[in-house]
Amino acid sequence: MSYSAWKCDRLHNLAIQGPLSRDILRKFINNIDELRYFRFATTIADIPVLISRIGYTGELGYELFVHPDNGNTLWDALITRRRTARTNPCGNASTRSRPN
DSSP states (O other): EEEEEEEEOOOEEEEEEEEEEHHHTTTTTGGGGGOOOEEEEEETTTTEEEEEEEOSSSSEEEEEEEEEHHHHHHHHHHHHHTTTSSSSEOOOGGGOOOOO
């Protein structure tokens, strides 16, 4: 299970990838189970977010796109909730690496 973040001046992107990603987002979005591949939802913790179900790691996963003004707030909300799950924040490069 991993989180990664990417940032630019117009949009922040946070990815939640892995078998527990749906469980984490369910704490924010009641109908996350209804979100199918390549579909979108729009808020987390009262923050406007574009959420896409795209598992680019070959596992269940979601990408969250948010305005830079809300990026830190969204990150904090997700990190606070993840403490109850077996998850770790990581950089985007970790999704491209393979274990030995």
